[in-house]
Amino acid sequence: MLLESLRREVLEANLELVRRGLVLYTFGNASGVDRDKGLVVIKPSGVPYEKLKAEDLVVTDLSGKIVEGKFRPSSDLPTHVELYRNFSGIGGVTHTHSEFATAWAQAGRPIPCLGTTHADYFHGPVPVTSDLTSQEVAADYEKNTGVAICRTFEKLDPADIPGVLVRGHGPFCWGETATIAAHNSVILEALARMAYYTAGLVHELKPLSSSLHDKHYSRKHGSAAYYGQPPDKT
Amino acid sequence: MLLESLRREVLEANLELVRRGLVLYTFGNASGVDRDKGLVVIKPSGVPYEKLKAEDLVVTDLSGKIVEGKFRPSSDLPTHVELYRNFSGIGGVTHTHSEFATAWAQAGRPIPCLGTTHADYFHGPVPVTSDLTSQEVAADYEKNTGVAICRTFEKLDPADIPGVLVRGHGPFCWGETATIAAHNSVILEALARMAYYTAGLVHELKPLSSSLHDKHYSRKHGSAAYYGQPPDKT
Amino acid sequence: MLLESLRREVLEANLELVRRGLVLYTFGNASGVDRDKGLVVIKPSGVPYEKLKAEDLVVTDLSGKIVEGKFRPSSDLPTHVELYRNFSGIGGVTHTHSEFATAWAQAGRPIPCLGTTHADYFHGPVPVTSDLTSQEVAADYEKNTGVAICRTFEKLDPADIPGVLVRGHGPFCWGETATIAAHNSVILEALARMAYYTAGLVHELKPLSSSLHDKHYSRKHGSAAYYGQPPDKT
Amino acid sequence: MLLESLRREVLEANLELVRRGLVLYTFGNASGVDRDKGLVVIKPSGVPYEKLKAEDLVVTDLSGKIVEGKFRPSSDLPTHVELYRNFSGIGGVTHTHSEFATAWAQAGRPIPCLGTTHADYFHGPVPVTSDLTSQEVAADYEKNTGVAICRTFEKLDPADIPGVLVRGHGPFCWGETATIAAHNSVILEALARMAYYTAGLVHELKPLSSSLHDKHYSRKHGSAAYYGQPPDKT
Numbered sequence: 001m002l003l004e005s006l007r008r009e010v011l012e013a014n015l016e017l018v019r020r021g022l023v024l025y026t027f028g029n030a031s032g033v034d035r036d037k038g039l040v041v042i043k044p045s046g047v048p049y050e051k052l053k054a055e056d057l058v059v060t061d062l063s064g065k066i067v068e069g070k071f072r073p074s075s076d077l078p079t080h081v082e083l084y085r086n087f088s089g090i091g092g093v094t095h096t097h098s099e100f101a102t103a104w105a106q107a108g109r110p111i112p113c114l115g116t117t118h119a120d121y122f123h124g125p126v127p128v129t130s131d132l133t134s135q136e137v138a139a140d141y142e143k144n145t146g147v148a149i150c151r152t153f154e155k156l157d158p159a160d161i162p163g164v165l166v167r168g169h170g171p172f173c174w175g176e177t178a179t180i181a182a183h184n185s186v187i188l189e190a191l192a193r194m195a196y197y198t199a200g201l202v203h204e205l206k207p208l209s210s211s212l213h214d215k216h217y218s219r220k221h222g223s224a225a226y227y228g229q230p231p232d233k234t
Numbered sequence: 235m236l237l238e239s240l241r242r243e244v245l246e247a248n249l250e251l252v253r254r255g256l257v258l259y260t261f262g263n264a265s266g267v268d269r270d271k272g273l274v275v276i277k278p279s280g281v282p283y284e285k286l287k288a289e290d291l292v293v294t295d296l297s298g299k300i301v302e303g304k305f306r307p308s309s310d311l312p313t314h315v316e317l318y319r320n321f322s323g324i325g326g327v328t329h330t331h332s333e334f335a336t337a338w339a340q341a342g343r344p345i346p347c348l349g350t351t352h353a354d355y356f357h358g359p360v361p362v363t364s365d366l367t368s369q370e371v372a373a374d375y376e377k378n379t380g381v382a383i384c385r386t387f388e389k390l391d392p393a394d395i396p397g398v399l400v401r402g403h404g405p406f407c408w409g410e411t412a413t414i415a416a417h418n419s420v421i422l423e424a425l426a427r428m429a430y431y432t433a434g435l436v437h438e439l440k441p442l443s444s445s446l447h448d449k450h451y452s453r454k455h456g457s458a459a460y461y462g463q464p465p466d467k468t
Numbered sequence: 469m470l471l472e473s474l475r476r477e478v479l480e481a482n483l484e485l486v487r488r489g490l491v492l493y494t495f496g497n498a499s500g501v502d503r504d505k506g507l508v509v510i511k512p513s514g515v516p517y518e519k520l521k522a523e524d525l526v527v528t529d530l531s532g533k534i535v536e537g538k539f540r541p542s543s544d545l546p547t548h549v550e551l552y553r554n555f556s557g558i559g560g561v562t563h564t565h566s567e568f569a570t571a572w573a574q575a576g577r578p579i580p581c582l583g584t585t586h587a588d589y590f591h592g593p594v595p596v597t598s599d600l601t602s603q604e605v606a607a608d609y610e611k612n613t614g615v616a617i618c619r620t621f622e623k624l625d626p627a628d629i630p631g632v633l634v635r636g637h638g639p640f641c642w643g644e645t646a647t648i649a650a651h652n653s654v655i656l657e658a659l660a661r662m663a664y665y666t667a668g669l670v671h672e673l674k675p676l677s678s679s680l681h682d683k684h685y686s687r688k689h690g691s692a693a694y695y696g697q698p699p700d701k702t
Numbered sequence: 703m704l705l706e707s708l709r710r711e712v713l714e715a716n717l718e719l720v721r722r723g724l725v726l727y728t729f730g731n732a733s734g735v736d737r738d739k740g741l742v743v744i745k746p747s748g749v750p751y752e753k754l755k756a757e758d759l760v761v762t763d764l765s766g767k768i769v770e771g772k773f774r775p776s777s778d779l780p781t782h783v784e785l786y787r788n789f790s791g792i793g794g795v796t797h798t799h800s801e802f803a804t805a806w807a808q809a810g811r812p813i814p815c816l817g818t819t820h821a822d823y824f825h826g827p828v829p830v831t832s833d834l835t836s837q838e839v840a841a842d843y844e845k846n847t848g849v850a851i852c853r854t855f856e857k858l859d860p861a862d863i864p865g866v867l868v869r870g871h872g873p874f875c876w877g878e879t880a881t882i883a884a885h886n887s888v889i890l891e892a893l894a895r896m897a898y899y900t901a902g903l904v905h906e907l908k909p910l911s912s913s914l915h916d917k918h919y920s921r922k923h924g925s926a927a928y929y930g931q932p933p934d935k936t
Contacts, residue, residue: 024424025417026462027351046462075453075461097351099424103431106349108440115808116871117729117799134445141449168442169350183727190726190801196431197805197898206810208870211836215843219777227777228728228748258658259651260696261585280696309687309695331585333658337665340583342674368679375683402676403584430665492892493885494930495819514930543921543929565819567892571899574817576908602913609917636910637818664899 082146316380550614784848
């Protein structure tokens with residue numbers, strides 16, 4: 001079987017979405033990519049999580065063609081591969097309909113950075129895609145969802161903003177690995193929930209100052225990071 | 235004992251409502267119908283779920299007359315049989331007071347389709363019944379609840395919209411089987427919750443475009459569906 | 469040891485408040501009364517629920533004097549005995565700071581009957597007490613809390629409305645037994661939560677029609693009740 | 703190993719934050735101080751709670767210098783020691799991003815005392831710090847967070863108000879011990895949640911009367927306290 005280690009990591013990333021309450025029934029999906037081999041491992045479509053095994057995951061190439069797997073891949077596969085082709089630094093993608101992030105997506109509002117929890121993970125607001133055109137919906141819909149995400153990131157760096165709200169749909173997240181992508185999905189839901197409650201307490205949302213935003217982001221990311229343990233301790 | 239397999243399925247559908255947090259104490263009820271025999275299996279009234287066994291369920295005919303069972307049927311039985319008599323394609327009915335769907339029902343507002351989660355399951359807004367008249371409340375109240383639901387569906391197809399909000403009361407859902415009806419109750423609560431949060435983030439709720447609504451519904455329903463696994467794989 | 473059976477029931481009623489998420493740490497208290505003996509069994513003050521045993525409960529008379537018990541009774545005891553002295557039909561009292569009922573109490577708003585869940589249990593809005601005067605707070609505060617509740621029920625029947633919101637404090641519930649009082653606390657919190665969400669969806673809250681309110685209440689209470697099983701079946 | 707007993711208490715305080723749902727992943731931290739030895743025990747930075755052992759905690763002096771420990775201390779250590787140096791009566795500090803307290807912090811609003819639950823623990827509103835200046839963010843940020851908290855308490859007594867909202871960040875709590883500090887974090891989140899829901903039910907928040915506020919606070923604190931059991935019973 002191909003990519004046994006990546007299969008196990010992607011399985012765990014999928015199960016993390018379940019454990020954290022981000023998915024209902026068979027909703028949601030996580031994938032990972034092996035850049036050297038140019039292969040993607042993704043959850044099969046509509047298989048219950050309780051029964052999901054590493055061997056049930058589907059391996060495709062970066063055009064979405066199945067290379068190994070007895071099941072159909074997630075119907076969102078074309079979105080995942082579009083992201084892998086355009087965001088060269090990412091190694092994993094996750095998609096959920098987690099409830100607060102989806103509420104912001106349904107409202108068509110980006111999530112402003114209102115506090116340091118957000119600043120720790122997203123170096124700017126969580127953006128929202130524009131609507132797909134009717135033509136983009138009619139043909140290659142799932143691929144065009146990925147196209148719309150990439151359009152949103154034309155002037156943004158996906159390494160700094162590891163997720164997006166697809167308008168009227170829900171969040172996609174990513175990261176260097178499938179594990180980190182799942183982690184970012186969990187964080188995004190928590191941010192979205194706290195931002196929702198904050199919005200209930202003020203007339204106008206005021207973003208965090210850029211100095212504090214930069215400070216928190218750089219405490220955890222980049223060469224001057226000092227949060228957590230040094231690499232050889234973890 | 236009659237209908238052992240249907241009894242087991244209806245028991246499981248009732249327990250699914252409990253597991254998913256849709257019911258409190260003895261609230262809620264699920265039923266299933268055997269169309270060939272013209273018999274309905276339904277939860278008994280006021281029996282704790284923890285003690286509920288398949289043999290405790292009550293079998294009635296389609297007029298609501300008890301055929302087998304040592305307990306009284308759910309007091310909502312007349313609503314269930316009214317739905318079975320009028321919606322010929324359905325095989326199961328569920329009723330809960332799940333909190334967000336009930337809030338929309340209490341507000342007397344249909345739930346607009348605000349996102350693809352909704353579009354995956356309901357091909358249009360979740361409608362609200364009109365108020366019953368005092369006469370309809372005074373006599374045959376539970377049957378008249380079913381009549382009010384059917385009135386709401388005069389121009390709607392219950393196969394496309396597998397649930398309704400009874401004004402000032404709560405949701406009823408249905409499906410080809412009791413299992414699917416229970417599934418639809420869970421989905422409806424999730425939709426209702428996300429729609430509630432969306433309503434907190436915008437001044438005016440804007441429904442999803444019809445092209446995207448149709449796309450998502452048809453990905454999962456009908457001959458061109460491509461979500462999940464082909465029938466022989468599940 | 470006095471009243472072993474009542475002690476066990478009151479212990480269970482206290483634990484039900486914990487199981488249903490209505491209390492935090494040592495918050496909350498349930499009591500029961502033996503009308504023949506004129507004795508009350510109540511939770512001790514500030515003892516962790518995990519360690520609570522039937523023998524730790526405190527027995528007092530209806531003036532609040534301790535008759536048996538190694539611990540101090542709940543500091544809310546004077547409120548409980550005031551209710552027992554004035555509401556002759558009740559056999560149990562529960563008090564929590566459950567979050568949504570407390571929010572309505574803090575807002576100083578009665579909970580209108582917005583749906584049939586409410587109508588099933590409360591034959592009218594859940595009332596709010598008026599503020600205590602500074603004098604009532606300064607001396608015999610806990611007794612005066614009971615006095616304020618009784619004042620609120622001068623024109624209401626505690627058998628029809630089994631609970632109240634103490635303004636700026638939280639809910640007290642009661643019932644024929646401690647078990648029923650605890651049940652009513654759980655229901656009140658659910659009602660309060662659904663009413664809160666309903667209030668977020670409409671500009672003005674419109675109560676349920678009185679015919680539907682009466683119908684639901686009488687389905688479950690009084691001689692014509694037909695919900696649940698007949699007494700010999702339960 | 704230094705301070706074994708304090709290490710165990712601080713470990714438990716950290717785990718209490720997890721059990722009560724106040725922290726996500728490695729967020730949050732609790733510490734305790736030994737005033738005689740002038741030593742602080744604090745959670746290490748970024749170590750998963752599931753693996754955390756008493757021996758993993760870090761011991762520092764009151765300037766924040768590491769005295770014993772194989773891991774880096776929490777990055778918030780300088781805030782903790784700033785509090786220990788300025789609030790001489792406290793023995794423990796906790797910090798979380800618990801969701802409702804953080805929402806108030808992100809909104810920049812103090813939490814008014816709206817009910818007796820609040821009055822039982824905080825003798826006044828829960829205050830919010832002012833924004834740090836860009837200079838305070840740029841250098842010694844975590845220490846300056848502590849400085850901002852102390853500034854907020856220039857005219858407040860930390861024994862009466864055992865917590866604060868750091869603007870745009872989240873809550874810090876404290877108490878005579880790490881156990882009490884963790885308890886106060888749990889209470890603060892409950893207060894914040896109930897205050898949020900109360901704010902959704904009224905146009906203008908009206909604080910509890912000062913007589914009732916004082917009464918509840920003094921029932922539980924000071925020489926005339928009568929809540930709970932006398933010291934020799936607990």
